[in-house]
Amino acid sequence: MIQRKKKSWFYMLFIWHGSVLPQLVPRLSLLLVFSMVIVYFNGTLYHYKVPLNPAPFTLFGLAIALFLGFRNNASYDRFWEGRKLWGALVIDSRSLLRQALSLTTYDNKSPQIKEFANLLIAFSYALKHQLRHTNSDTDLQKRLSSEAFERSKTIGFKPTFLQYELANWVKKAKLEGKIDSIGQMAIDANLNQLSAIVGGCERIHSTPIPYTYGVLLHRTVYLYCFFLPFGLVDSLGWLTPIITVFIAYTFVAFETIADELEEPFGTEPNDLPLNAMCLTIETTLSEMIGEPIPSQPQLDGYILD
Amino acid sequence: MIQRKKKSWFYMLFIWHGSVLPQLVPRLSLLLVFSMVIVYFNGTLYHYKVPLNPAPFTLFGLAIALFLGFRNNASYDRFWEGRKLWGALVIDSRSLLRQALSLTTYDNKSPQIKEFANLLIAFSYALKHQLRHTNSDTDLQKRLSSEAFERSKTIGFKPTFLQYELANWVKKAKLEGKIDSIGQMAIDANLNQLSAIVGGCERIHSTPIPYTYGVLLHRTVYLYCFFLPFGLVDSLGWLTPIITVFIAYTFVAFETIADELEEPFGTEPNDLPLNAMCLTIETTLSEMIGEPIPSQPQLDGYILD
Amino acid sequence: MIQRKKKSWFYMLFIWHGSVLPQLVPRLSLLLVFSMVIVYFNGTLYHYKVPLNPAPFTLFGLAIALFLGFRNNASYDRFWEGRKLWGALVIDSRSLLRQALSLTTYDNKSPQIKEFANLLIAFSYALKHQLRHTNSDTDLQKRLSSEAFERSKTIGFKPTFLQYELANWVKKAKLEGKIDSIGQMAIDANLNQLSAIVGGCERIHSTPIPYTYGVLLHRTVYLYCFFLPFGLVDSLGWLTPIITVFIAYTFVAFETIADELEEPFGTEPNDLPLNAMCLTIETTLSEMIGEPIPSQPQLDGYILD
Amino acid sequence: MIQRKKKSWFYMLFIWHGSVLPQLVPRLSLLLVFSMVIVYFNGTLYHYKVPLNPAPFTLFGLAIALFLGFRNNASYDRFWEGRKLWGALVIDSRSLLRQALSLTTYDNKSPQIKEFANLLIAFSYALKHQLRHTNSDTDLQKRLSSEAFERSKTIGFKPTFLQYELANWVKKAKLEGKIDSIGQMAIDANLNQLSAIVGGCERIHSTPIPYTYGVLLHRTVYLYCFFLPFGLVDSLGWLTPIITVFIAYTFVAFETIADELEEPFGTEPNDLPLNAMCLTIETTLSEMIGEPIPSQPQLDGYILD
Amino acid sequence: MIQRKKKSWFYMLFIWHGSVLPQLVPRLSLLLVFSMVIVYFNGTLYHYKVPLNPAPFTLFGLAIALFLGFRNNASYDRFWEGRKLWGALVIDSRSLLRQALSLTTYDNKSPQIKEFANLLIAFSYALKHQLRHTNSDTDLQKRLSSEAFERSKTIGFKPTFLQYELANWVKKAKLEGKIDSIGQMAIDANLNQLSAIVGGCERIHSTPIPYTYGVLLHRTVYLYCFFLPFGLVDSLGWLTPIITVFIAYTFVAFETIADELEEPFGTEPNDLPLNAMCLTIETTLSEMIGEPIPSQPQLDGYILD
Structure with missing residues (x-):
């Protein structure tokens, strides 16, 4: 269990320990690069514009x-x-x-x-x-x-x-x-x-929670994040990668916390002491x-x- | 009950056993072909454009x-x-x-x-x-x-x-x-x-859960999926079948899992051991x-x- | 209590007994006719176009x-x-x-x-x-x-x-x-x-559930269905009656089931045996x-x- | 507790006793007049068009x-x-x-x-x-x-x-x-x-439910209703007051019922007998x-x- | 615990004690000023228009x-x-x-x-x-x-x-x-x-509720409020700061109340007496x-x- 004093609302925005951000950095970086590529090519794959x-x-x-x-x-x-x-x-x-x-x-x-x-x-x-x-x-x-x-x-x-x-x-x-x-x-x-x-x-x-739920949720979340930059690039332009990564962060982080809490007797940070x-x-x-x-x-x- | 070790987030995207995907393949294939036909005719049935x-x-x-x-x-x-x-x-x-x-x-x-x-x-x-x-x-x-x-x-x-x-x-x-x-x-x-x-x-x-719920839910989900390609074809073009099938997958799979769990004492994969x-x-x-x-x-x- | 075997997903779409559809047919027919009239006049009442x-x-x-x-x-x-x-x-x-x-x-x-x-x-x-x-x-x-x-x-x-x-x-x-x-x-x-x-x-x-809830819900659902064709006619054209009736069906049927289950000791189809x-x-x-x-x-x- | 027999779906639309409508009439009339004024001036306050x-x-x-x-x-x-x-x-x-x-x-x-x-x-x-x-x-x-x-x-x-x-x-x-x-x-x-x-x-x-919730909810609902005619006037025109009052009715009535039920031992119409x-x-x-x-x-x- | 008599719906809109508004004033003022600046520059940062x-x-x-x-x-x-x-x-x-x-x-x-x-x-x-x-x-x-x-x-x-x-x-x-x-x-x-x-x-x-939830929620809410004026400025113009602050108020206040109630044995206004x-x-x-x-x-x- 993570035990930290409550901090001011401003300080809380930049906390690193006690957030699941660290373990998500590789995935989110991948998504950031991927979004940037899409912005660069303007949502076009092999001369086909993806019409999302x-x-x-x-x-x-x-x-x-x-x-x-x-x-x-x-x-x-x-x-x-x-x-x-x-x-x-x-x-x-x-x-x-x-x-x-x-x-x-x-x-x-x-x-x-x-x-x-x-x-x-x-x-x-x-x-x-x-x-x-x-x-x-x-x-x-x-x-x-x-x-x-x-x-x-x-x-x-x-x-x-x-x-x-x-x-x-x-x-x-x-x-x-x-x-x-x-x-x-x-x-x-x-x-x-x-x-x-x-x-x-x-x-x-x-x-555990029936395995099939996890698979289904996982796929929906990740495919959503994968399609997202195609859908946003036309209206958001260069802002696309930032918004994509932020939306992805909220969903993926939520899924990750749920995953940790599912079995609360282990030794992960959010488990029971x-x-x-x-x-x-x-x-x-x-x-x-x-x-x-x-x-x-x-x-x-x-x-x- | 399905008992599998948690895999990496990437591997989980392509799991076959433990997902309900196998039993849904025929339905989703049918929907895929149907969507393709609609894209081909551009959402027009017998010279009537379906205005969804x-x-x-x-x-x-x-x-x-x-x-x-x-x-x-x-x-x-x-x-x-x-x-x-x-x-x-x-x-x-x-x-x-x-x-x-x-x-x-x-x-x-x-x-x-x-x-x-x-x-x-x-x-x-x-x-x-x-x-x-x-x-x-x-x-x-x-x-x-x-x-x-x-x-x-x-x-x-x-x-x-x-x-x-x-x-x-x-x-x-x-x-x-x-x-x-x-x-x-x-x-x-x-x-x-x-x-x-x-x-x-x-x-x-x-x-069981009152039968009438199941009928109502079933109809809503399947008619939704049937109308979906007409609604998306104008804006998504050739991407329509992919998006349609993916949205349909999430809803139909969710309904299918709920159906399996409703009577947990049977011998289906997600039932109790x-x-x-x-x-x-x-x-x-x-x-x-x-x-x-x-x-x-x-x-x-x-x-x- | 309705007791029927589960049927194939396709067959379930056309079930009549065990659905609340039969008792809703008069209301939905009325709405169908009403929507058709609105489509015919193109959403215009006495020369005033309803701007929904x-x-x-x-x-x-x-x-x-x-x-x-x-x-x-x-x-x-x-x-x-x-x-x-x-x-x-x-x-x-x-x-x-x-x-x-x-x-x-x-x-x-x-x-x-x-x-x-x-x-x-x-x-x-x-x-x-x-x-x-x-x-x-x-x-x-x-x-x-x-x-x-x-x-x-x-x-x-x-x-x-x-x-x-x-x-x-x-x-x-x-x-x-x-x-x-x-x-x-x-x-x-x-x-x-x-x-x-x-x-x-x-x-x-x-x-019972406080009476006032029922009145409020009832009004909201029926007025919603009444306004719906005006709102859809400009974009959906001749498809308006079909979509209107289908959306109305889902909401009205849901309300009707809830009404039957509220007092589960009676002799309606979904009541307890x-x-x-x-x-x-x-x-x-x-x-x-x-x-x-x-x-x-x-x-x-x-x-x- | 209000005790009335269930009536036909049509009759229920016009019930007066047992609904909270009577006590809301003054507020909703106020909103109706307010919306009409806004429609008359076309959403313009002192020559400033409110851009909602x-x-x-x-x-x-x-x-x-x-x-x-x-x-x-x-x-x-x-x-x-x-x-x-x-x-x-x-x-x-x-x-x-x-x-x-x-x-x-x-x-x-x-x-x-x-x-x-x-x-x-x-x-x-x-x-x-x-x-x-x-x-x-x-x-x-x-x-x-x-x-x-x-x-x-x-x-x-x-x-x-x-x-x-x-x-x-x-x-x-x-x-x-x-x-x-x-x-x-x-x-x-x-x-x-x-x-x-x-x-x-x-x-x-x-x-009671913490007082602060009530204040917050109350403000959100009423400010929402106050802004609503500005937001709708451009697209709905003369229909704005009707739609505004109806949406307001659903939200305000819901809040009012919740308020009555919160303390169920009193002598208000929906309280316990x-x-x-x-x-x-x-x-x-x-x-x-x-x-x-x-x-x-x-x-x-x-x-x- | 705050103990106040219920007041008329109109009076409740302007209550100060018993609302969390007082402690939120600094944050909301900051957001108000920030939104005004964005409106002034028309959503442009260093000659780059933010395309939200x-x-x-x-x-x-x-x-x-x-x-x-x-x-x-x-x-x-x-x-x-x-x-x-x-x-x-x-x-x-x-x-x-x-x-x-x-x-x-x-x-x-x-x-x-x-x-x-x-x-x-x-x-x-x-x-x-x-x-x-x-x-x-x-x-x-x-x-x-x-x-x-x-x-x-x-x-x-x-x-x-x-x-x-x-x-x-x-x-x-x-x-x-x-x-x-x-x-x-x-x-x-x-x-x-x-x-x-x-x-x-x-x-x-x-x-407490697992710490990670708080961090995630906090970030989502505050980043949402920070991006909001960019997203609204094009359509709402000079009304942007008012709407932004009001939406922010509802979300931030809700989070703040939840925070107070989480540990109900303290001496904050909404805690147990x-x-x-x-x-x-x-x-x-x-x-x-x-x-x-x-x-x-x-x-x-x-x-x-």
């Missing part, structure tokens, strides 16, 4: 508006749902620890409570690693008992495994008489929530049981990952 | 934007709701098994637990077969006791039957003193969820109770079914 | 797009919410019967269970009759005890009455020791759901308790009512 | 479409949410009375049950009066015990007070052994719902406990308040 | 409509979700106090009940201070026991701490036999709600337990903060 005018672009434009609008809303909804799911993870982790503290008769400082908090922290790290296809061993080893860690290594779906460990913790507490059936059920309802969070993240991660959110969970849970708070994340340039 | 210009197309275009936009959003919502329902099935199956493990006093390796897991796996297969109108016998026979399988054969709504078997399992567990009333109710709440999933899938499957999702459920549940994991699905070309 | 051109229609068009788009989305949302509510009724009926079977200690074949199932079936019929303002006596008499039927006759809100009978059934079961407090509460939660379904249907039924859904409920519930399945609905032409 | 043409209006139009579309959706959502909340009140009142009847061991005809029903009815009236800033004393006195009524008079937030009385009723029932803990909790969950309904209504009532809904609640609750049904509301002209 | 016409602006306009529409909807959704969360806080605080009163056997006037109410009031103030990055000490000291206040000072996430104190209060009540397990669980469910409210507010506060809402909570809770009501907020000009 702005009218058909309004018709194209309609299709582009439909596609871009749809694509962008769908992508942003996925981004925001991803954020909500991780927000729900923060919420649910706090609720579960609060329940462990107030519905059981364990002492606040007992090793059992600490074990429960560690399972919850490990859970968020495991989910992060599953979504980013990275190795969770270092993060789990720190927080799990060596025996649980060993078992976790053979398991593919680690968050599900940890959730089961949480359920087991409650079962054990009940067998030890530290919690009654009703308390167990209250915690169980929040464990259902954890299931829903994992499942929701997996859904966003594994099911899963590391920072894991740390928030660790911080609040540690605070609740009086454990030392981990050191806070450093902003790497403008990017919070 | 681009202006009315903006008015048409408005109607098309309204219809296509609505149709597409409605279809995508159905697709995505279908995906959410199957995601909820994954979530709910895991939750139910976790509850069977932690709220009852059965041993993790007991045959009862295995029976419960098998019922859940059979449930997802039964739902898939109901939605795709295929025969579920092979998939059920593997996972049900022979007695339950026999009874299932006389039943029309198999998922509802299996859900009732799950409820019966819990009732039996209670009679055997392995679970108390409160635990039973916690499981019952998740069984309600299963009902909601089956009902939701049936709703999407049995109630129900087989893969059943396998995911089988895999996680097997992992939770330490059973061997089934072999993973092979990608058939680019399609995950 | 396509430009103002783009401005009008904007208003129409706003109104039609809004009206259509609101209507479709009501249709789809209505469908969801009836889907929830299917779901909830199954869940309640499952609970009656698994949370009580009644035998599966006992008369009490059958009575409960019958109350649920009667409930769906009663709701249908309330929404369609038809007489529910025949349907209720078949399924209620004669005593309950007599009482039902004096009651205005029959679904609420039946819901209360369901609650009474549970109360009696509890007094007979067949269910405990916790089981009663689990069923009670689903009875709350039934309340929500009835209330939701009543809300859609009794509160409440009869078929009552039968689905009856079928699944009968299957669950091993009762004979009622005969399935016959498609009346293309219409499922 | 339709082109900039397309750009303006875009802004208006954005603003009106947003404003209207936001207003309608508030209207519909308000309706849902009152629908939920109907639902919840029925559920609570059903629970009081089936979860307690009070007799159906006992004074306690009647007191509970009266508290629920009083609750809906109190909410109505709070939202409309009217005096609730008459309505409360009829339904509360004189002692409770006296206490209610010192309280600002009357619905919250009545909700607390309902909770007290349950507490007393429990102390008298008429309901157990689990039943109390089931009712408590529905009391939470009542809280949510009151809070939701207060939210809509106290937080809170009186009728209170009466619906009173009717169904009376029916459930066999009390006489209050007389039904009379439609005052076309308005249900 | 209105056509490309329709294409630009499309992009702007897409961006502004999306940005505005996303911002308003955040504003409204923020309002819903604070509304839920009002709802939930009342529900929790009602539960403390009716599910425990404490006397209504007991110090424990008062402590619970104070914890709830302190909770809302703590959340406000966290979201506005202000110091909560004064507000907490008044409502917490000195011991709890001391502990709160070392804690970063104060609302979470207070929520835990509320849970502790219930735990203590249970140990003292004033509430049973089932009552505890009912309160615990509402404490989960409090978690969800805090988490939701933190989500909106910490995750968190102070007033804390006071509402304090007022209703005090009323419920018969404590004196705090003095009501004074409207500072038109702004409720």
Whole structure:
């Protein structure tokens, strides 16, 4: 996630970092040169004048508006749902620890409570690693008992495994008489929530927006930009390349952002800061049981990952 | 579901598989030839010049934007709701098994637990077969006791039957003193969820977007494309067929995708990979109770079914 | 609900049943004749040439797009919410019967269970009759005890009455020791759901989209169509009537569909098939308790009512 | 709420009641005269010809479409949410009375049950009066015990007070052994719902759509209408005033409806019929406990308040 | 939040406070002067006539409509979700106090009940201070026991701490036999709600709309306004500056409002009145337990903060 202070309206026009402009420069330069050639030959290809005018672009434009609008809303909804799911993870982790503290008769400082908090922290790290296809061993080893860690290594779906460990913790507490059936059920309802969070993240991660949309949108946008200079050259003359590149920039940039947001769990600049959110969970849970708070994340340039 | 890696922006312009272009080629070729004829006769039919210009197309275009936009959003919502329902099935199956493990006093390796897991796996297969109108016998026979399988054969709504078997399992567990009333109710709440999933899938499957919309949209799009070359020929000349076919491609392709997504449980390229999702459920549940994991699905070309 | 198989793109252009075209023919014919007269007089009324051109229609068009788009989305949302509510009724009926079977200690074949199932079936019929303002006596008499039927006759809100009978059934079961407090509460939660379904249907039924919207939209669409031939006649000449009628068709048809969907519980072609859904409920519930399945609905032409 | 039967498409064009036209007549007349003056002087002010043409209006139009579309959706959502909340009140009142009847061991005809029903009815009236800033004393006195009524008079937030009385009723029932803990909790969950309904209504009532939107939209619409005759006069001539007033009518009427719906609890023609809904609640609750049904509301002209 | 009475349509055109016009005056003046210069030189820069016409602006306009529409909807959704969360806080605080009163056997006037109410009031103030990055000490000291206040000072996430104190209060009540397990669980469910409210507010506060959108939108709008006078000067002549500034005003103002609403917990004019809402909570809770009501907020000009 890009984290920058709002600047004055004038300064914002020339920002470089946090814009997608840098990665679009090659494409837009190509289009600029192409437009210049067309202006030079006055829209004539091999002695054939290409008879385009702005009218058909309004018709194209309609299709582009439909596609871009749809694509962008769908992508942003996925981004925001991803954020909500991780927000729900923060919420649910706090609720579960609060329940462990107030519905059981364990002492606040007992090793059992600490074990429960560690399972919850490990859970968020495991989910992060599953979504980013990275190795969770270092993060789990720190927080799990060596025996649980060993078992976790053979398991593919680690968050599900940890959730089961949480359920087991409650079962054990009940067998030890530290919690009654009703308390167990209250915690169980929040464990259902954890299931829903994992499942929701997996859904966003594994099911992209249907591929065919992307292909169709992509083609429409790029062919539009390719035809544009032919359509503008007669009326705009030497201004054609500038206007073409600027219109192309708005459409292509919009498509590129939508593409980044579609899968919000990655490590691209506009993706969600899963590391920072894991740390928030660790911080609040540690605070609740009086454990030392981990050191806070450093902003790497403008990017919070 | 089409599963392809993202390619460079340039490569994406020429993709063939994963686009709906192949199935549209006949229609678009017809339109191309038709446009060429109109250009050849200069927009004149039997000595009558057809006096169209681009202006009315903006008015048409408005109607098309309204219809296509609505149709597409409605279809995508159905697709995505279908995906959410199957995601909820994954979530709910895991939750139910976790509850069977932690709220009852059965041993993790007991045959009862295995029976419960098998019922859940059979449930997802039964739902898939109901939605795709295929025969579920092979998939059920593997996972049900022979007695339950026999009874299932006389039943029309198999998922509802299996859900009732799950409820019966819990009732039996209670009679055997392995679970108390409160635990039973916690499981019952998740069984309600299963009902909601089956009902939701049936709703999407049995109630299409009102038929009249499709007819209206279809007519508007195709008549628009038919009139288009008359409107463009005076200003665009020999370029008319190319522009006509390209505009037609964007609208017709958009309509075709919306049509595929409307019923997301089928086996068209953009439909949901129900087989893969059943396998995911089988895999996680097997992992939770330490059973061997089934072999993973092979990608058939680019399609995950 | 219109139920037709998808046909080829070409065949769909000439469909008559399932389109709203039939009921629009008089209006569109009137407009056709009117446009022809205008073409004949070349847009001149009593020697005054009406100086319209396509430009103002783009401005009008904007208003129409706003109104039609809004009206259509609101209507479709009501249709789809209505469908969801009836889907929830299917779901909830199954869940309640499952609970009656698994949370009580009644035998599966006992008369009490059958009575409960019958109350649920009667409930769906009663709701249908309330929404369609038809007489529910025949349907209720078949399924209620004669005593309950007599009482039902004096009651205005029959679904609420039946819901209360369901609650009474549970109360009696509890007094007979067949269910405990916790089981009663689990069923009670689903009875709350039934309340929500009835209330939701009543809300859609009794509160249309504010009347003023309809008036405003109606006027804008019809005046637009009335002015249109004046605006097109100078540039389109003899083609004016065809284009006018076609544009009018798209807008008027869209408004007409929205009007039908606004109240989805009636018996117009695009309304919800409440009869078929009552039968689905009856079928699944009968299957669950091993009762004979009622005969399935016959498609009346293309219409499922 | 305006309640009129649907009329034929032709009749709808000339409806007066139920349209916002009456209140717009002065403004539109002003605009008509203004346009006529401009036509008379041919768009010339003090010898300066105002050089407007339709082109900039397309750009303006875009802004208006954005603003009106947003404003209207936001207003309608508030209207519909308000309706849902009152629908939920109907639902919840029925559920609570059903629970009081089936979860307690009070007799159906006992004074306690009647007191509970009266508290629920009083609750809906109190909410109505709070939202409309009217005096609730008459309505409360009829339904509360004189002692409770006296206490209610010192309280600002009357619905919250009545909700607390309902909770007290349950507490007393429990102390008298008429309901157990689990039943109390089931009712408590529905009391939470009542809280949510009151809070939701207060939210809509106290937080309008940000004021700045209204100002901006208002200015854009009116300045647009003011400039319009200058832009149209050259091409439309004597038709300018008619077209101007008609376009202005669509935009201004749309804004006016949005304004009415924004706060749906008032007594404007398109507002929600809170009186009728209170009466619906009173009717169904009376029916459930066999009390006489209050007389039904009379439609005052076309308005249900 | 700006709170003004609705004025007549004419008066609204000239409102100054409550509009964003004041902060836009410098930018718009700059644009006015710039447009005048262009009109003076007739659109010629250094002897080069800039050959722009209105056509490309329709294409630009499309992009702007897409961006502004999306940005505005996303911002308003955040504003409204923020309002819903604070509304839920009002709802939930009342529900929790009602539960403390009716599910425990404490006397209504007991110090424990008062402590619970104070914890709830302190909770809302703590959340406000966290979201506005202000110091909560004064507000907490008044409502917490000195011991709890001391502990709160070392804690970063104060609302979470207070929520835990509320849970502790219930735990203590249970140990003292004033509430049973089932009552505890009912309160615990509402404490989960409090978690969800805090988490939701933190989500909106910490995750802005992706930065890149803002940059892209900003550039498109400002470059559009910069090019606009070149495009209009040939057809509009001396009217160019007025029309340019007015179009610019609508777009820039819309962007500015969206920017204010994006983070609704601040103290800008259109932000949510968190102070007033804390006071509402304090007022209703005090009323419920018969404590004196705090003095009501004074409207500072038109702004409720």
